[in-house]
Amino acid sequence: MKLQEEKIWEITIETKTQTHIHGGLRSSGMQGLMIRDGRFIIPGSLIKGKWRDALRSIQGEKCVNGAGNSSCGCLSCRIFGESGFAPSIIRISDCISNDTVDEIASGIRTHVAIDRHLRISKHGALVFIETIPEGTIFKGKVRIATGKLPAMDITKLKAAATGVIKSIGSGASRGLGRVDVSLEVVD
Ligand SMILES: [Zn+2]
Structure with missing residues (x-):
């Protein structure tokens, strides 16, 4: 059900390089990807954390969330919530890949020779990581109670997602x- 003064956006995430969203260690010893019902997923909680950090970096005011016993009240805290003070007014669903794991895997076999990255762990052991190929598209829904938010704050929130988030998952330094x-207004 749609709440009063709630906006619904569709969020689209397209991978530009191979991507690893950690889904646990496989019995083969491979670092597996997050998969549900045959499709890759990026959890909403992961996107929320990235988006919050992105907004903090452009909001033009300092965030003191977690310092001392008082509420921060900055823009990112008003939107994403502050434990013990304010609830989050934004909800982000998990983002799900358009194509199934099987469709993507068959694409990998014909177009890309290898979909696995190799690295050395801190302890000197080889670590094999499964990755999602570049060009994979994920979609999810964002619901936000915009009632008390000025238009400029909504603009900043959108800009944080579409202009500031450049990477997701692990291995960004590599x-x-x-x-x-990208974000599109649905309702
Ligand atoms: Zn804050």
Whole structure:
């Protein structure tokens, strides 16, 4: 059900490089991807954390969330919530890949020779990581109670997602997880 003064956006995330969204260790010893019902997923909680950090970096005011016992009240805290003070007014669903794991895997076999990255762990062991190929599209829904938010704050919130988030998942320092994020008003 749609709440009063609630906006619904569709969020689209397209991978620009191979990407690893950690889904646990496989019995083969491979670092597996997050998969549900045959499709890759990016959890909403992961996107929310990235989006909050992105907004903090452009909101033009300092965030003191977690420092001392008082409420911060900055824009990112008003939108994403502050434990013990304010609830989050934004909800982000998990983002789900357009194509199934099987469709993507068959694409990998014909177009890309290898979909696995190799690295050395801190302890000197080899670690194999599964990755989602570049060009994979994920979609999800964002619901936000915009009632008390000035238009400029909504603009900043959108800009944080579409202009500031450049990577998601692990291995960003090695070039994994580069993404483009876009938002479209649904309702
Ligand atoms: Zn804050």
